[in-house]
Amino acid sequence: MFNLPWVRILFLGLSCRSCSAPNCPKMEHWTWSCGWRYDKELRVSIEERKVKSIMFIPEELTRTSRKRLLIWHISRIGFASIIWFPGPAILHPVQYKPPVRTEVKMAQLTKKSFLKHSSMKLPYIGLGTNEITTEEMETALNTALDAGYRHFDTAYRYNNEADIGRSLKKIFESGKIKREELFIVTKLPHHGNRRGDVEYFLKKSLEALQLDYVDLYLVHSPMGFKRPDDIAQEVPNFTELELDMETDLVDLWKGMEAQVDAGRAKYIGISKFNSKQIQRILDNCRIRPVNLQMEMQIYLQEKELVSFCQDNDITVTAFSPFGSPGIRPLVKTLSDAPAPLEDPVIKDIANKYNKQPSQIILRFLVECGVGIIPKSSNPVRIQQNIDVFDFELTKEDFERIRALDRGEDGRVFGKVFMGNSANHPEYPFPK
Numbered sequence: 215m216f217n218l219p220w221v222r223i224l225f226l227g228l229s230c231r232s233c234s235a236p237n238c239p240k241m242e243h244w245t246w247s248c249g250w251r252y253d254k255e256l257r258v259s260i261e262e263r264k265v266k267s268i269m270f271i272p273e274e275l276t277r278t279s280r281k282r283l284l285i286w287h288i289s290r291i292g293f294a295s296i297i298w299f300p301g302p303a304i305l306h307p308v309q310y311k312p313p314v315r316t317e318v319k320m321a322q323l324t325k326k327s328f329l330k331h332s333s334m335k336l337p338y339i340g341l342g343t344n345e346i347t348t349e350e351m352e353t354a355l356n357t358a359l360d361a362g363y364r365h366f367d368t369a370y371r372y373n374n375e376a377d378i379g380r381s382l383k384k385i386f387e388s389g390k391i392k393r394e395e396l397f398i399v400t401k402l403p404h405h406g407n408r409r410g411d412v413e414y415f416l417k418k419s420l421e422a423l424q425l426d427y428v429d430l431y432l433v434h435s436p437m438g439f440k441r442p443d444d445i446a447q448e449v450p451n452f453t454e455l456e457l458d459m460e461t462d463l464v465d466l467w468k469g470m471e472a473q474v475d476a477g478r479a480k481y482i483g484i485s486k487f488n489s490k491q492i493q494r495i496l497d498n499c500r501i502r503p504v505n506l507q508m509e510m511q512i513y514l515q516e517k518e519l520v521s522f523c524q525d526n527d528i529t530v531t532a533f534s535p536f537g538s539p540g541i542r543p544l545v546k547t548l549s550d551a552p553a554p555l556e557d558p559v560i561k562d563i564a565n566k567y568n569k570q571p572s573q574i575i576l577r578f579l580v581e582c583g584v585g586i587i588p589k590s591s592n593p594v595r596i597q598q599n600i601d602v603f604d605f606e607l608t609k610e611d612f613e614r615i616r617a618l619d620r621g622e623d624g625r626v627f628g629k630v631f632m633g634n635s636a637n638h639p640e641y642p643f644p645k
């Protein structure tokens with residue numbers, strides 16, 4: 215690719231009329247428009263969004279650069295679609311404010327982009343993928359990559375590993391990024407919580423993801439469920455299965471360790487475990503868990519559990535940092551659950567910093583030293599959610615958010631949500 219300088223180009227092309235996102239994936243949003251763009255970004259738009267026709271007046275370019283740009287455009291979109299004005303602008307330029315150039319962020323992954331751990335490099339911010347649909351997946355992953363995400367969170371249970379696998383295959387083939395630059399997390403399903411089942415379910419996940427290994431494999435939950443005798447039988451909704459009261463976490467962990475030995479997982483960890491359960495694993499393991507994924511948001515700050523993990527060289531990833539507003543309408547028991555994005559203190563701090571409430575919440579979690587995996591399939595929000603490294607909360611504002619903690623009352627995914635899982639002997643939360 216030519217290494218052209220940033221130049222202004224007057225363009226006639228497609229842009230998003232509903233969200234004004236430069237990378238809006240919804241083609242139905244796009245409309246013809248003209249304005250000033252910056253060539254590198256426009257080029258990305260052309261490549262990715264198939265903008266067919268452009269007019270450009272590269273008035274600041276040297277002759278050679280103009281020639282190169284022309285050749286590049288012809289090779290990409292064909293001669294017929296180019297209208298060339300080799301002079302000053304003849305269309306009235308619409309003032310266009312260039313968006314934040316997320317590519318710059320991609321280049322800025324530094325030591326500070328990763329959580330503190332003795333061996334693993336886990337990027338602070340990952341894309342949660344639960345509820346991202348088949349249609350949305352490829353665009354969501356591409357938008358996230360462009361915005362600087364390298365960490366992607368999925369699970370066997372989300373039933374989207376095949377969508378991710380198909381999208382990643384295309385992305386790797388395009389040369390945009392290499393497998394080894396990504397950090398991919400998936401999870402053992404609840405009905406596979408026994409030593410002998412781990413290999414089967416991880417192999418199924420790898421097959422769907424079209425990968426040879428995952429970076430991190432997590433036990434999705436300490437509560438096990440019984441599975442059909444035929445392990446290959448589809449289980450549409452594990453909550454309809456019977457609880458497996460015999461779940462043995464220490465024995466299960468041996469099955470997890472075997473996956474590291476076999477090279478199918480680089481690291482292993484746990485999700486929704488309490489400190490006693492983690493200690494039991496630590497006391498009996500050969501390979502230590504490197505990560506605990508747990509619900510953590512402004513109303514459920516889990517200070518003790520975070521300290522316990524940090525003292526034991528276990529990174530923490532906060533799931534549902536916004537209290538999962540997307541599944542609220544779908545799950546009756548969650549209708550009264552706390553809504554962090556609506557909190558007046560968060561809104562007040564957001565106004566002060568000229569940021570979105572979501573960014574204040576995510577910044578707070580980063581400053582607590584934990585990773586975060588907000589889910590979004592909206593391109594603007596995907597970008598916003600990683601754009602939290604250019605400001606810091608003052609001590610006073612950090613403490614105001616600290617004071618919002620409601621302890622157990624702030625939990626969204628507690629016993630009300632878990633249904634009969636709360637009767638399991640390994641149910642991890644206070645009843």
Ligand SMILES: NC(=O)c1ccc[n+]([C@@H]2O[C@H](COP(=O)([O-])OP(=O)(O)OC[C@H]3O[C@@H](n4cnc5c(N)ncnc54)[C@H](OP(=O)(O)O)[C@@H]3O)[C@@H](O)[C@H]2O)c1
Nearest residue numbers: 342343344533534535536537538540572588589590591592
């Ligand atoms: N280990 C576990 O047991 C476990 C449990 C739950 C979740 N998880 C993981 O954690 C991820 C995130 O959790 P979650 O999906 O439950 O909830 P969440 O990240 O708290 O919230 C996601 C919802 O918030 C919306 N949203 C995202 N960014 C926003 C923004 N900047 N402003 C306003 N709204 C925004 C999303 O809508 P749009 O998509 O329309 O933007 C979506 O409806 C999951 O996807 C999954 O990977 C793990």
